[in-house]
Amino acid sequence: MLTYKVQLYPNKQQQATLIEQLDICRKLYNKLLEECKKAREKGEKLTQNRTQSFIVGLKNNSMPELKGVHSKVLQMVNHTLWTNIKSLSKLKKNGRKIGHLRFKGKGWYKTINYNQSGFKIDEYKNKITFSKIGTINCRGLNNRVRKNKIKGIILKHTQTGRWFANIQVENVPLVLPKTNKSVGIDVGISSFIVDSDGIRVENPKNIDKQIKKIKVTHRTLSRKKKGSKNWLKAKLQLAKLLEEITNQRKDFLHKVSRFYVDNYDLICVEDLDIKELSQKGNKKNKRSRTLHRHILDASWGQFFNYLSYKAVNADKEVVKVHPKGTTQECSRCGRIVKKNLLTRIHFCPHCDLELDRDYNASINILKRGTGCASILVENRPLVTITASAIVSGQVFSMNQATPSLR
Ligand SMILES: [Zn+2]
Known part of the structure; x- marks a missing residue:
């Protein structure tokens, strides 16, 4: 898998939406983590599928704001949580002394992960459309991105307030003519x-x-x-x-x-x-x-x-x-x-x-x-x-x- 990084230029309104969505993702992350912690205190063990199924319930009850975020993005929040849980327990198994996963404070959730669906790339106009966000201008969609099969896009908010899209593409071998040089x-x-x-x-x-x-x-x-x-x-x-x-x-x-x-x-x-x-x-x-x-x-x-x-x-x-x-x-x-x-x-x-x-x-x-x-x-x-x-x-x-x- 290869990743191409392009800078995004969201307008004011899109920026506000993006920041809002990041915060909703953060809250969901914390909520699911809380459920895991609660379960552990009761001596139960949750699985990734189980916490995934909570999301629908949350949408319809205590967290209606989740409806404003693409469903695959929410799934990937759960995925991120479980990636963190797994890497932590791996460290533990290796005998490292480590604490528990922490809740994420405001501003500490920085990625919106569109996996497989929810995006559309217009390479000729240099625009990417994200479901529930809109069409964002970008720069640097090159030839390679066009030819390859796109697996997902991760939107990233940097420390300096800029937005980037990491476009993940399947690694299709390039057929270049042999030059014998x-x-x-x-x-x-x-x-x-x-x-x-x-x-x-x-x-x-x-x-x-x-x-x-x-x-x-x-x-x-x-x-x-x-x-x-x-x-x-x-x-x-x-x-x-x-x-x-x-x-x-x-x-x-x-x-x-x-x-x-x-x-x-x-x-x-x-x-x-x-x-x-x-x-x-x-x-x-x-x-x-x-x-x-x-x-x-x-x-x-x-x-x-x-x-x-x-x-x-x-x-x-x-x-x-x-x-x-x-x-x-x-x-x-x-x-x-x-x-x-x-x-x-x-x-x-x-x-x-x-x-x-x-x-x-x-x-x-x-x-x-x-x-x-x-x-x-x-x-x-x-x-x-x-x-x-x-x-x-x-x-x-x-x-x-x-x-x-x-
Ligand atoms: Zn000589």
Whole structure:
């Protein structure tokens, strides 16, 4: 099962309805939990089906407001309760000391779960209609969502007051034409990626700008009195900023990984787990772990995850190779050419090869991943792709242009 996240833009009235429905779900959750607790005190045990059957009774008696919520959504409230009960008892069985399930306070129920029914997607107009709520505008219903079978939609209210729909779709394998092409990918610091076809993907430029903003907001937050109105305001601003960065980064990573899975049958990358380990002992490296670096590190891990699952889904392959010496080795003659972090060019005194340092590394990665000892290495200018070109979709038109780049 795959999940696509799209932002929803409910109007004022819809927002009010959504908030009201969340609260009704919360009350139902608490009510059913209360029934479970009461039963336990009497030494009885309820089941998921039993509490489910309570809902009809509640609708007709003490909680008529339940009628305002789609019936499947109510069922899923019961389902959530039982998922919580089961995971708690599992923890107990494992010998953990834990308390009881708690009632949810106001504002602590954040999802409305439409499972199987009660929704309709209009992908061309970018609208989703929810039963008992209405038609809500959204952004980002892409081609993939159209083709797949939709299993359900979970509406989510975030900390910052925004609404998202997590669209769950059946994982239908993508049939992509085989390209018979392999690529080695080196992730770097000065650029996000340099690959063995000579393509350089730049880091998103806005990272630094956003980090600055985060730092400023952090400072503002720390100067305010905890719990005060201005403190809450700064806190919300910070959360919004982080949410924005996360979404932008994910969008970028999805598009870059899509580009590689569409264009190559075999994608070779370094095994980052090993790389991480070998760098832990390196004190110099530790000191240079700034926030910027931290965000990039997180991005690479996420990028490889996206790459892997997209590849599996399209019957393509991702190979992880040992990272040791990929930068130092000469990709033509295989000898070691020492360089430090500042050396941007690989120049081999043994065979005279002169290449961009990351380009050289990416060819080594390709060699290791394919087991191919000799790969024609040529010195040519790298083709640079900006992050904004990728996000705006211009890179998809590269699909046709790629062969001519070779
Ligand atoms: Zn050489």
